[in-house]
Amino acid sequence: MSRPVKLRYVAQLPNTGFFRPMGIPANALQEVRLSVEEIESIRLKDLESLEQEECAQKMRISRPTFHRILESARKKLADALINGKAIQIEGGNFGLPQSRFRCNNDGHEWNVPFETLANRIPLSCPMCASANIQPMPLPPFGWGRGRGRRFRGGRGW
Numbered sequence: 662m663s664r665p666v667k668l669r670y671v672a673q674l675p676n677t678g679f680f681r682p683m684g685i686p687a688n689a690l691q692e693v694r695l696s697v698e699e700i701e702s703i704r705l706k707d708l709e710s711l712e713q714e715e716c717a718q719k720m721r722i723s724r725p726t727f728h729r730i731l732e733s734a735r736k737k738l739a740d741a742l743i744n745g746k747a748i749q750i751e752g753g754n755f756g757l758p759q760s761r762f763r764c765n766n767d768g769h770e771w772n773v774p775f776e777t778l779a780n781r782i783p784l785s786c787p788m789c790a791s792a793n794i795q796p797m798p799l800p801p802f803g804w805g806r807g808r809g810r811r812f813r814g815g816r817g818w
Contacts, residue, residue, distance in 0.1 A: 668756040669698040669730070670721045681747040693741040696753030699734035706731055761797040764789060770797065 674697065681690060698720070705716040717727035741748045763770045764786035771787055785792050
């Protein structure tokens with residue numbers, strides 16, 4: 662029996678879930694699917710220019726696992742760019758840190774379900790209905806297992 666896949670820490674969800682090249686009809690378009698953790702690996706390594714060891718620590722995975730995720734993401738991106746394919750960002754095994762929030766008006770703290778965050782539902786304080794809220798920082802370890810393992814993004818999220 663294989664070992665269960667660990668959740669990968671993702672600091673934020675991507676702002677968009679679908680990219681497509683111009684000039685190719687939708688019915689002739691092929692897609693490449695990237696997981697949310699593959700996008701996070703690209704963000705950490707290529708956008709933030711961090712070393713692989715530091716990236717792996719931020720995602721709370723081993724360096725070899727980070728390397729495999731990054732190589733998979735880069736190969737898929739190269740395929741999409743070279744061959745004119747659309748890029749769909751969806752799914753994966755990941756958890757988000759922002760699951761606990763605090764109201765800046767009354768100090769109330771509460772947990773927000775993963776699905777609410779993934780669906781980008783506007784948040785407000787459950788006690789006073791204020792939108793003046795902020796995510797609580799995550800403790801250094803033990804951020805939680807089993808928070809939403811699946812995320813399906815699409816246009817307009």
